[in-house]
Every structure is written in structure tokens, then in C-alpha cells.
Amino acid sequence: MTPDFSKLPQIIDRYPKNSESLIAVLQDIQKEYHYLPSETLKETAKALDVPLSKVFSVSTFYNAFSLYPRGEKVIRICVGTTCHIRGAKVIQQQLEDRLKIKAGQTTPDLKYTLEVVNCVGACAMAPVVIVNDKYYGSVKVSDSKKLMRRG
Amino acid sequence: MPVQTPQQLNDLQKQYLADEEKFARKVLVCCGPGCLASGAANVVEEFKKLLKKKRIQNFSVEALKETGCHGLCEQGPLVVIEPQGIFYTKVKAKHVEKIIETSIRKDEVVTNLLYTDPKTNQTIERYADISFYSHQHRIALRHLGKISQYDIRDYIAQGGYQALAKALTKMKPDEIIDEVTKSGLRGRGGAGFLAGRKWATCRKAEEQPHYVICNGDEGDPGAFMDRAIMEGDPHSVLEGMIICARAVGSNDGYIYVREEYPLAVQNLQLAIDQATEYGFLGENILGTGFSFNIKVSRGGGAFVCGESSALMKSVAGEVGEPRAKYVRSVLKGLFDKPTVLNNVESFANVPVIINEGGEKFASLGTPKSTGTKAFSLVGKVRNTGLIEVPMGTTLREIIYDIGGGIQNDRPFKAVQTGGPSGGCLPESKLDLPVDFDTLTEAGSMMGSGGMIVVDDRTCVVDLAKYFLGFLVDESCGKCTPCREGLYQLHRLAVKISEGEATEEDLIKMEKLSEMIIIGSLCGLGKSGPNPFLSTIQYFRDEYLAHIREKRCPAGVCRALIRYDVIAEKCDGCMACIETCAVHAITGKKGEVHVIDQDKCDKCGACYAVCNRDAIKVT
Numbered sequence: 001m002t003p004d005f006s007k008l009p010q011i012i013d014r015y016p017k018n019s020e021s022l023i024a025v026l027q028d029i030q031k032e033y034h035y036l037p038s039e040t041l042k043e044t045a046k047a048l049d050v051p052l053s054k055v056f057s058v059s060t061f062y063n064a065f066s067l068y069p070r071g072e073k074v075i076r077i078c079v080g081t082t083c084h085i086r087g088a089k090v091i092q093q094q095l096e097d098r099l100k101i102k103a104g105q106t107t108p109d110l111k112y113t114l115e116v117v118n119c120v121g122a123c124a125m126a127p128v129v130i131v132n133d134k135y136y137g138s139v140k141v142s143d144s145k146k147l148m149r150r151g
Numbered sequence: 152m153p154v155q156t157p158q159q160l161n162d163l164q165k166q167y168l169a170d171e172e173k174f175a176r177k178v179l180v181c182c183g184p185g186c187l188a189s190g191a192a193n194v195v196e197e198f199k200k201l202l203k204k205k206r207i208q209n210f211s212v213e214a215l216k217e218t219g220c221h222g223l224c225e226q227g228p229l230v231v232i233e234p235q236g237i238f239y240t241k242v243k244a245k246h247v248e249k250i251i252e253t254s255i256r257k258d259e260v261v262t263n264l265l266y267t268d269p270k271t272n273q274t275i276e277r278y279a280d281i282s283f284y285s286h287q288h289r290i291a292l293r294h295l296g297k298i299s300q301y302d303i304r305d306y307i308a309q310g311g312y313q314a315l316a317k318a319l320t321k322m323k324p325d326e327i328i329d330e331v332t333k334s335g336l337r338g339r340g341g342a343g344f345l346a347g348r349k350w351a352t353c354r355k356a357e358e359q360p361h362y363v364i365c366n367g368d369e370g371d372p373g374a375f376m377d378r379a380i381m382e383g384d385p386h387s388v389l390e391g392m393i394i395c396a397r398a399v400g401s402n403d404g405y406i407y408v409r410e411e412y413p414l415a416v417q418n419l420q421l422a423i424d425q426a427t428e429y430g431f432l433g434e435n436i437l438g439t440g441f442s443f444n445i446k447v448s449r450g451g452g453a454f455v456c457g458e459s460s461a462l463m464k465s466v467a468g469e470v471g472e473p474r475a476k477y478v479r480s481v482l483k484g485l486f487d488k489p490t491v492l493n494n495v496e497s498f499a500n501v502p503v504i505i506n507e508g509g510e511k512f513a514s515l516g517t518p519k520s521t522g523t524k525a526f527s528l529v530g531k532v533r534n535t536g537l538i539e540v541p542m543g544t545t546l547r548e549i550i551y552d553i554g555g556g557i558q559n560d561r562p563f564k565a566v567q568t569g570g571p572s573g574g575c576l577p578e579s580k581l582d583l584p585v586d587f588d589t590l591t592e593a594g595s596m597m598g599s600g601g602m603i604v605v606d607d608r609t610c611v612v613d614l615a616k617y618f619l620g621f622l623v624d625e626s627c628g629k630c631t632p633c634r635e636g637l638y639q640l641h642r643l644a645v646k647i648s649e650g651e652a653t654e655e656d657l658i659k660m661e662k663l664s665e666m667i668i669i670g671s672l673c674g675l676g677k678s679g680p681n682p683f684l685s686t687i688q689y690f691r692d693e694y695l696a697h698i699r700e701k702r703c704p705a706g707v708c709r710a711l712i713r714y715d716v717i718a719e720k721c722d723g724c725m726a727c728i729e730t731c732a733v734h735a736i737t738g739k740k741g742e743v744h745v746i747d748q749d750k751c752d753k754c755g756a757c758y759a760v761c762n763r764d765a766i767k768v769t
Contacts, residue, residue: 022468023451027410054469061470061627062451064410080372081567081601082529084617085609093754097732118454118621120411121375122184123527123601124224124535133413137188141756142730 003033008040012047019050022058026065034074035066063118071106071113075131075147080119082126087141091127092116094144112148153430155438157316160307167308175209176255177233181296182217183379184414185224185536190243194228197244198251207256216305219383221296223283224536226266231278231296238278239264269533269555286553288515289539290523291339291376291499294384300418303425306386312431314502318394319439322505327398328354331501333509335521340366340457340494341569341598342674343520343587349491352481353399356489363396363404363443364485366494367415368462370454371570372621374601376525377495379537381408381415384499385422389445391498393431394505396443399491404445405466410452419447454571454625458673459484459492461627472629473673494599496525516542520586524597530567530604531558540585547581550604561606565689569598571618571625572678574685575611594685596678610707611686611693616644618682626675633676636667640680647694649710650701657687657694706768709753713769718743720765727757727766 011028015021025048029040036059045052059065075095079088096102099112106113122128125137131150139147154160171177180198182191195217202212221229226240232254239250239261246264253259265274266281275281289295298305306312318327332347353361365388369377381388392404408416423445426432434442448466455461461471463485484490500522504512513521520542526549529535533555540549546566550556557563565575568585574595576583583589590597605614619641628634643660646652664680671677687694696702703711716727716736723741735751738744746757746766758766 018468020466020468023465024449024468027449027451057470058451058468062410062453064450064452081570081603081614081617082373084372085530085603085605085614087755087759090755090759093752094730094732094756097752097754117411118370118452118625119372119374120184121369121378122188122224123373123375123529123603124185124537125188125227126529126535128188135184135188137185141759142726144732 003037005037005039005043007032008043012044017048019048019054022048022050022055023062026055026059030065034070035068038067069106069110071110073111073132073148074113074115075129076115076117077103078120078122078126078128078130079116080123080126082123083119083128086126088127090141091129091139091144094141095147098144098148153428155430157320157437160312160316160437164307164310164313167304170304171308173209174211174214176214178215178255179218179221179231179233179296180215181219181221181227181229181231182300183220183224183227183295183383183537184375185220186227186229189227189241191228193244194230194242194247197247201247201251205251207251210255216299217301218298219295219300220379220537221278222292222537223266223281223534225534236277236279238266238276238281240266283534283536283538283553283555286540286548287538288523288541290503290512291380291387291496291525292384292537292539293503294387295379295537296383298384300383300385301421303386303422303429306384310506311386311502312390312429314505315390315393315431316437318397318505319437319441324354324398324400327394327505330509331398331504334504334512335509335519336497336500336504336512337520337587338493339496339500339524339599341572341596343597346493346497349481349493350395350399352479353489353491356482358489360403360488361399361401362485362488362490363392363399363401364463364466364490364492365392365404365406365498366457366459366462366492367406367408367412368450368457369409369412369495369599370457371599371601373527373529373567373603374570374599375527376537376600378412378415380495380499380525381406381412382418385419386426387499387502388419388495389422389426389432391501392445393436393443394501395491395493395498397441401491402442402444404443405448405485406445407448407450407456407462407466409450416447416449423447453627454621455627455673455675458675461673462492463490470627472627473675475672496600517584517586519588524585524600526600526602528554528602528604531561531606531609532556532604533558542586543584545582545584546576549585549602550581554604557604557606561608564605564607564609565611567603567605567614568601569596569681570601571621572596572674572681573598574681575605575614575689576685577689594681594688596681608705608707610703610705611690612644612648612697612703613705613707615682615686616641616648619644619679622675622679626679630670630672630676632667632670633672633679636663636670637676637679639663640667640683644683647697648703648708650697650708652698654695654698657698661687712753713748714746714751714753714755714758715767715769716744716746717765717767720763722763722765724762726760726762730756730760732756
């Protein structure tokens with residue numbers, strides 16, 4: 001399925017047309033489509049007058065960007081230090097086993113994407129899992145099924 | 152209607168204070184990161200819903216404030232009733248009606264929502280009496296939990312932008328810099344460079360224009376002080392930046408915020424819009440002819456962008472790779488122009504220094520590390536949360552008096568400070584005063600303020616492996632010692648955790664560390680081996696147990712442990728069977744369960760879920 005690119009010009013128009021705007025434009029594209037479709041990278045390069053190689057380099061350097069489609073539900077496990085020592089690994093393992101994918105992957109039916117994130121700054125509530133931008137704190141190992149239904 | 156004179160600002164402050172005094176009570180609901188994760192948004196909604204329906208004398212929904220982080224996140228969601236200072240913990244939507252009827256309509260207390268002191272088991276009514284708060288001294292966090300995070304009027308009522316008015320109308324730029332120099336303020340991001348000296352260098356730089364950047368790329372995992380300030384008290388950061396801009400002669404500023412902090416971006420943008428409307432930002436600030444604008448620049452989720460030169464590249468829309476700093480960024484920074492870069496907490500301190508004088512700030516703390524420092528106290532302590540103490544406070548005071556000791560009375564093992572660039576300190580170092588220099592001498596560092604306490608169930612080899620893995624992922628790859636060196640160091644740490652290493656590998660790791668420190672381009676690589684070096688310094692025995700005895704004393708490293716059911720304790724409740732994702736546990740209800748070692752992937756889920764301590768790890 002090809003995404004609808006009609007919103008792309010509006011996104012690009014939010015920012016001045018120069019290379020300084022590159023990251024902000026890519027972030028807004030990522031927000032709209034949940035990933036960076038290759039067509040949008042080409043359009044961005046043209047509109048901002050930046051070489052496509054640079055657009056590619058920026059979009060692969062930062063963790064915020066994904067070049068592949070992501071699932072309906074994005075489950076992000078915080079693996080910051082505090083979450084790590086309070087058992088984030090066990091929760092990650094549980095979710096990986098249940099979804100049969102590794103962190104960073106999306107299920108073939110595009111229902112779930114599982115990601116890890118380096119600290120979301122809610123350390124006092126560790127371990128933290130974020131389902132579609134909603135935070136769940138003090139997550140227990142037995143919560144993994146519940147988390148999959150959330151969001 | 153922009154504010155044109157200091158007098159107008161004073162009038163506004165009086166007016167906003169009077170507006171607040173119309174209400175007999177103030178309800179402060181914490182909407183910080185921790186409380187939101189435990190459901191504070193539902194509490195706010197319920198308050199709004201009920202307060203719209205109810206009629207209470209001298210009170211209205213306007214006296215309900217959504218504030219930044221109160222600090223004691225572990226007990227959240229938190230609700231404070233002022234002026235009495237009643238402190239309610241673990242508040243759920245269902246408690247709201249009771250709170251309104253008891254503490255707002257009447258002058259009474261809902262006892263079952265009060266904080267219970269873990270040491271004495273007694274309930275405490277007022278937050279000022281809780282030891283978590285009574286041992287603190289708040290400067291950078293002064294407004295957190297006290298004012299609405301969305302409303303500039305609350306900030307002005309508390310004396311906000313008075314320091315700006317003073318700096319702009321009563322002080323010359325050099326006097327501002329003198330005051331900051333006198334305060335002894337050192338950069339709170341971790342490097343600890345003297346802010347006054349940095350500002351003076353930038354002011355003198357001939358090349359134009361000058362830029363001011365606020366570093367809000369709080370990348371250290373385990374630290375959230377800056378997030379809390381940006382979200383809960385954004386105006387104090389803006390005010391600090393504007394004062395700095397005036398001092399160094401800059402008209403353009405940026406705040407670089409991690410993309411993992413969407414709420415911080417939102418609140419800062421809101422604060423910038425409000426400050427512009429009031430005439431504290433934009434053209435002709437306070438009628439003085441001085442102009443300054445601030446843009447929020449969102450990061451892309453790269454740890455290395457906390458490094459100054461990488462951050463400046465990222466602001467410019469490029470890949471965040473550091474450069475060799477033969478010329479410092481204060482002279483050749485953003486777009487190769489002179490740039491002052493300070494972190495969020497540093498800027499938040501500036502208005503207080505200007506208002507109360509540098510000497511007063513310098514009278515706190517130690518001679519070389521003045522003032523206070525905010526920490527996120529997390530991990531296996533009882534009271535996890537956000538704190539601020541004078542520099543020089545000992546680790547023991549922080550962990551035991553404020554933190555309330557270790558959860559479940561387990562033994563203290565180490566405290567990790569400084570994030571991936573820092574290190575672990577053992578019990579013998581607990582009486583060290585916390586300041587920039589002492590912790591560095593002890594092999595760790597103060598860093599930006601993450602303080603992670605671990606108990607005997609945390610394996611230091613695993614912790615070192617964790618940080619090294621983190622750094623391998625986050626190394627930008629530009630220079631070889633960091634890119635390849637950390638990769639090899641991590642590989643050897645994995646080998647130890649799997650029981651495959653020899654003592655020779657430890658020697659290799661120590662040599663490799665030395666090379667990485669000497670050869671790396673930026674701070675990420677130069678401090679990269681610290682998590683290994685500090686743990687091997689204090690916990691060599693634990694490394695040797697993994698190598699010689701193929702044993703993980705903390706019961707963490709998967710290749711060296713096994714889980715078994717203790718038959719005498721197991722009551723056959725099925726909890727572990729339901730949790731096990733690889734179906735390695737068998738048994739019927741009421742019968743002793745058995746773990747199939749061939750299927751078990753050692754994830755530890757059964758151990759975590761068992762209520763009867765019937766699973767052992769060996």
C-alpha cells in the first residue's frame with residue numbers, strides 16, 4: 001500500500017527552505033507516516049536543496065527515524081539504566097517471545113512494532129513501557145499480555 | 152500588551168498574587184513524568200469534572216494547578232493542598248471526591264492517602280516534614296511542584312522575570328558576568344566548566360553574531376532533572392538564557408531538546424510564546440532596545456549529541472558527529488560563530504544568582520563546587536525521585552536520609568553516578584562529599600546528576616556490559632579508538648558474563664581502555680571505558696568469580712545461572728506457568744511445578760512473579 005503523500009508539501013512548507021530545517025522536516029514526516037518512505041526523502045532533498053545522500057545519512061544516523069513501515073501499535077521498552085536494573089530485560093524477553101519478533105522489528109501483519117529506547121526520563125517509575133506514546137510505569141513481568149492489548 | 156518597564160512587571164506580580172489570594176486553597180496536582188506514568192492525567196480530569204459541578208466558597212477550578220515534578224515520584228500521583236501543605240500520595244481518580252469534600256470544602260485530612268514514613272511507620276501530613284523533602288535545598292528546582300507548568304502568570308507571581316528586569320535595566324553586561332563569576336557556578340551538564348569564564352570569553356570574541364544554546368539533550372540514562380525543569384518550570388530556563396544573551400551580546404538562541412521528551416518541547420514552546428507576548432522575548436525587551444529570540448530544536452535520539460560540537464552540528468541540521476576541539480566551541484561554535492552552551496540546570500540557576508547575588512550562591516556548597524545540585528535518585532532506593540542538595544552533601548546522606556535506604560532492606564552494593572561516562576562507587580565510598588572533584592578522584596564522576604543505587608541483586612559485570620553496549624550503539628563511528636575499541640571492550644565483557652573469559656582478557660581490557668581514553672576524539676570515547684574501569688577497581692572479586700568459578704554471585708548473567716523450583720515452598724499457584732513465555736514450566740494447580748532446564752531461556756520471569764519465594768536462582 002502506498003501512503004498518501006498529499007500532505008508532504010504542507011509539512012515541508014512549515015520550515016525555511018534550507019539545510020538547517022532538515023531534521024525538523026524529517027521528524028514531522030516520521031510523525032505523519034510513522035516512518036520515512038523513500039519518496040519523501042527524495043522530495044525533501046529537492047525542496048530543501050540538500051543532496052539526497054545527506055538526507056539519507058541524517059535519516060540513518062538518528063534513532064528517531066525509521067526507513068521501514070512500523071506497526072499499528074508501537075511498544076517501546078525503556079532500557080535506560082534504572083529500567084535495566086529493575087528488570088526491563090525480562091520484560092523485553094517476554095514481549096519478544098510473545099510477539100515472535102526482536103526489538104527493532106515489526107510483526108509481518110504490521111500490527112506491532114517492538115522497540116527499545118535509551119531512557120525516557122521516568123526513571124523513578126522503572127521499568128517503563130510506552131505503548132503508542134502512553135506511559136506505563138512500574139511494569140511487572142506478568143503485564144506483558146496486558147500491554148499488548150493497550151494503546 | 153508587552154511589559155515595558157520594571158514597574159509594570161512589579162504591578163503585574165502584585166496583581167497575579169492578589170488573583171491567587173482570592174482562593175482559600177490551591178490544589179497542586181503533579182503532572183511530572185513519574186506521576187503521569189502512574190495516572191496523574193486521570194486525577195486532573197476528575198478534579199476538573201467534579202469542581203465544575205460543585206460550588207465551594209472561595210474556591211474554583213482556577214485554583215487547580217497542573218504542576219511539574221514534585222520529586223517523590225515513587226509515591227505518585229501526588230496531590231498537594233496549599234496553604235496547609237497537605238501531601239497526598241498514590242492518588243487515584245476515585246479518591247478525588249473525598250479530597251474535595253474533606254480538604255477543600257472542610258479543613259480536614261484524608262488520612263489513608265498520607266505518606267507513611269518507612270522508618271517509623273507513622274503517617275506524615277505536611278510535605279515539609281517528610282525527610283525526603285526536609286533534607287533538600289532547592290534552587291534550580293525552586294518552582295517545581297509549586298506553579299502551573301503552563302502559565303506564565305504563576306511564574307511572574309513567584310517573582311519571575313524580576314532578575315531579567317534587574318539585569319537589563321540596572322546592570323551592565325560585564326556586571327552580569329561578574330555576578331555569575333562570583334557565584335562560582337560550574338556547568339551542570341557534567342563537565343563543570345566555570346559559566347562566568349565561558350560567558351566572558353564569548354563576550355570578548357570579536358566575530359559576530361554570538362549564539363546562546365541551552366543543552367536539553369539529557370542523554371544519560373537514569374537522569375531526568377533537566378526534563379523535569381523544562382517541563383515544569385520552562386520560564387526559569389528562558390529567563391536564564393535571556394540574561395546570558397544580554398551578557399554575551401547575542402540575539403539568537405536555541406534550546407536543543409531530546410526527541411524522547413515531547414512534553415518538554417511542548418511546554419517550552421508554550422513558554423516561549425507566552426514570554427514573547429509579555430515582551431520578555433522578541434524585539435525591544437522590557438523597552439530596553441535589546442532583542443533576543445529562542446528556537447526549540449528537537450534532537451533525533453542520539454546520545455553523542457549531548458557533546459557540544461555534535462549538538463551544534465545537529466542544530467544546524469547535520470549528522471551529529473563531534474569535531475576535534477583545537478578551537479573551543481565558545482569561539483567557534485554554532486555555524487562556526489562564538490557560542491555559549493550551558494545546560495538546562497545551569498540556566499535555571501542564573502535568575503537566582505542575579506536576584507540574590509553571586510556571593511549568596513557561593514556561600515552554599517564547597518569552595519570549588521558552589522551552590523546546589525539536582526539529582527535523580529533512582530534504582531533500588533525506597534524514595535526514588537528528583538532531589539536537590541547543597542554540593543558537598545555525602546552520598547550516605549542522599550541515599551539514606553533522603554532516599555530512605557535500600558528497598559526491602561537488602562544490602563547496598565554500589566551507587567552509579569555520571570551515566571555511561573561515570574562509574575560505580577562501593578559502600579566504602581559512601582561518606583564522600585558529592586562535588587565535581589571528589590567523585591572524579593574516586594574514579595567516578597558527578598556527571599549531569601543521575602544517581603542509580605544498586606543492591607546485591609545487581610551484577611556489576613552485567614552493569615558494565617550494559618553501559619558498554621549502550622556506548623557501542625551510540626558511538627557516532629567517526630574515530631576508530633571509540634568505534635572499534637568500545638566494540639572490543641564490550642565483546643570481552645560479554646565473554647566474561649558467559650563464563651568464557653580468562654584472566655588474560657581482563658588485562659587486555661585494561662590495556663584497551665587506556666588506548667581508548669588516549670585516542671578518542673570526544674568525551675564519549677574518552678570516558679567510555681569508565682564503567683569497566685570503576686567496577687574492576689572496586690569489584691574485581693566479582694569479575695574473578697565469573698572467570699574462575701564460572702559463577703555470577705548476583706544471579707544475573709544468564710549463561711551462569713539456573714532457576715529451580717523449591718518444592719517445599721511451591722504451592723502450585725500456576726502464576727509462573729502462566730507467565731513463562733517459552734512454556735518451560737509444567738505442573739498442575741496445587742502441585743509442585745517443575746522447570747525444564749532445556750527449554751528455560753533464563754529470563755527470570757518466574758522468579759519475578761513468584762509470591763512465595765519458591766523459585767531459586769543458583
